[in-house]
Amino acid sequence: MSTPMQNQISNITRPDVQTKLSIQDLQELTRQLRLDILQMIFEAQSGHPGTSLSCIDILTCLWSVVMTHDKNRPDWPERDRFVLSKGHGAPALYAILMHEGYIPKEEIHTLRQVHSNLQGHPASKYIKGVDISTGSLGQGLSAAIGMALGLRLNQSPAHVYCLIGDGESQEGQIWEAALSAPAHNINNLTAICDRNGLQIDGCTEKIKPLGDIGSKFESFGWNVMEIEGHNFQQIIEALHRSKSMGQETSKPTMIVAHTTKGKGVSFMENEAGWHGKAPNAEQYEKAVADLQPDVYYQRLREA
């Protein structure tokens, strides 16, 4: 199993728009997106904060750094694809898609309301940037493999990214897909597992232990990398590397991202109870306080 590279990245280039974002920029952006996520869920009084805070750093690296896409051409055939198999992370996806210009910022107030585009789980019917609707766990990885196969048939340079949950990996279909991708020598697929150790009823390792997910995928024929899922340098390195490794090995890649559910809000971190519960006014205020620059960066430094 490979470990992430340790060299310092100062500037990361996004292929299509040539924007340069430093690690500091990404830290600041994801701090703001965390506030957006909490605002959406607080106003809706419904949604999944723990889940969204767990994966927002990964989604931001994908959409703002690694993926090739163009908001002005959302149907561009050569664009990279993303499948949020753990669909309950929708607020995180909406936050980054708002930032990237796929969703009007005003819609931030409409999460989970009747007649809104911001459905509880991402739906292709309502959102540009969502190609496949998700929410029923375990299905997205197979769909991502289908996309990768189709793009290969089209000789497209596009790469497919798919984020799955660790609890989600208790679904048998994940392992059916895990067998399929190497069987088809898929080389244009990167899956990421949000390994936060929690599901709804508690710890994954108490309910139905997943053990070493990385070695499981490795034994199924995948390239595997293990990273810290809130370390931007590691996330970006691994994502870039997965693409070249795919080409070199003709294998799909699994990045096991070790994350903290609820990351950034002290009282939500590592608490299964914050999986799918909206904060009340007092808790929201506390969460917002945790996400003010001084407190937030102080806590990041201590972590």
Added chain:
Amino acid sequence: MAILSPSIDLEKPEKIALRTQYGKTLAELGEQYPDLVVLDADLACSTMTKYFADAYPDRFFNQGISEADLMCTAAGLAAVGKIPFVSTFALFASGRAWDQVRNTICYSNLNVKICPTHSGLSLGEDGASHQSIEDIALMRVIPNMTVVVPSDAIETERVIRWAIDTEGPMYIRLVRPNHAVIHTADYRFEPYKIEVMREGKDLTLCATGEMVYHALLAAKWLSEKDGIEAEVLNCVFIKPFDTETLVKSARKTGKVMTIESHQFIAGLGGAVCEVLSEFQPTPVKRLGTRDQFGQSGKPDDLFKAYGLDPQSIYQEAKAFIQAS
């Protein structure tokens, strides 16, 4: 037969969640039934099987997020004489694991009680991906399956106590929100029977589950505002269906409206049309989601958006009477 008690104030009813009642009833039954086992798929805090899990951890199995595995494990437990009650969200119980329910549970006619929660539109904010509005249809079409849809917490408790003593696969469909209580503590549940909750001569309102309360309110307004007397049937059994009670009512009123928190195809509306076309051809108007997906929203907003709130039912009923 149990006419709505005058002590129930339909405009300001007491509200209890069916799933909470379900969980508590299971925990109460644990001692008397040593063979009772309960299974869940990472939703014990939502389906409320946690009450049983806390009281009888040795007889509770959290299968994780693995619904296919959940159903077949329950089948195995039943095959060696246990009485498994199985819960998850209705969509995953009926949809995700349909083949397992059909082939492993029902084909072997195993004594598995599938008691999903979060069925229908009132699932609410999670939206279409989690809204189970096809499950009555999916489950009633499987041979050996009994399909039961309780209308409130009191009926839920009666149904669970009856089900544990009754052999065979069952699908007992429950909902998420706190829901109006429309039965009194002395309610006598009659298995396999439609419950006539209100008598009337002008129109039959056949409702199931969370829609029974809405039908009762609509019937009250029809009587008070328009002098229209609707008969309200609580169709707690979708399968087997109580043909006799339905036919008797249809013969009296000559008009039947079906109301369900489910697609208007193949669920209660479908069952009613099958029975009536064979035994008592009668004009039928079906209310439900109209071959469309649901969406996110608060339950009451969704009922309005899909014409299933008491006011819409009242108006549809009036229009149906006036048109004929």
